[in-house]
Amino acid sequence: MTANTTNAKDITTVLVLGGTGKTGRRVASRLRRREGVEVRLGSRSTRPRFDWTDESTWDTVLTGVDAVYVVYAPDLGVPGADKVVGAFARRAVDLGVRRLVLLSGRGEEGAARAEHAIRTSGAEWTVVRCAWFVQAFSEDFLREGVLDGTLALPAGDVAEPFVDADDIADVAVTALLDDGHVGRVYELTGPRALTFAQAAAELSEVTGREVRYVPVSAAEYGAMLVEHGLPRDEAEFLAELFARVLDGRNSRLADGVREALGRSPRDFGEVVREAAARGAWDPATVMSGA
Structure with missing residues (x-):
């Protein structure tokens, strides 16, 4: 730890943006188990309210805070997101x-x-730089595809090293509260890369229902999202983003979980088995969103 780096014991109040989302709620839960740490959530539904698009909501949630878990919605790939994140960081x-x-x-x-x-x-x-979450299949937009039996994505036969959201939360909490992580970029993946066809096969085995992967073009995927009620501009953005990042550039494994935590990341199969045991693919179960 350098002379101008905060001692971990001085981090007593942490703001968690996206505190009800997949990683945010996990981060908040872990922080609450740490003695002497006050947790503050920031979202459009919290009081006080936080909204990325309304700078007048920033000061109230930031005042008195020592550290922030920064989750930008809807996605850092949205044009201008970096400018908003930069303005927020400087204000913080x-x-x-x-x-x-x-x-x-x-x-x-x-x-x-x-x-x-x-x-x-x-x-x-x-920076906690992540592969696709395993929980996309159990808690997010791919859950419906698992329930319907068809996963359609513009991914071809590209492999993705899906990462567990609990691993992400563990890394984020240690970076927020512990010494030795300042100035680090942790690139997080799971321990193996799977094509979406392989992921579908494992999901079929775990859930006991047939799940198949259907590769589609970006244009076809965008049209599907529009049919499901997404605004056209948002649908086109997501389709283009997915096609771009699922071109093979991210198939390699990274060792960020071990670098940050000293242990191996959890495997896709282990995570989906636990999700199935919790009823993740019970049609009557309402799962959390982003």
Whole structure:
């Protein structure tokens, strides 16, 4: 730890943005188990309210905070996201926040720009750069496809090293509260890469229902999202983003979980078996969102 780096014992109040989302709620839960740590959630549904698009909501949630888990919605790939993240980070520093931990994505140009904005904000920073979440299949937009038996994506036969959201939360919490993680970029993946066809086969075995993967073009995927009620501009953005990052650039494994925690990441199969045991693919179960 350098002379100008915050001692971990001085981090007593942590703001968790996206605190009801897949990683945010896991981070908040872990933080609440740490003695002497006060947790504050920031979202459009919290009181006080936080909204990325309304700078007037920023100061109230940031005042008195020592560290922030930064999750940008809807995605760091959205044009201009880096400018918003940069403005937020600078405002946080102005209000006395000392440490920022950014949830980022692999292979995204917009995410790389947001990472730069965090690094140059004047705060102590850590970047947690992640592969696709395993929980996309159990808690997010791919759950419906598992229930319907068809996973349609513009991914071809590209492999993705899916990472467990619990591993992400563990890394984020240690970066927020513990010494030795400032100035680090942790790239997180699972221990093996699977094609979506292989993931579908494992999901079939675990859930006891047939799940098949159907590769589609970006245009076809965008049209499907529109049919499901997504606004056309958002659907086109997501389709283009998925096609771009699922071109093979992110298939390699990374060792960020071991670097941060000293242990191996959890495997796709282990995570989906646990999800099935909890009833993740019970049609009557309502799962959490982003």
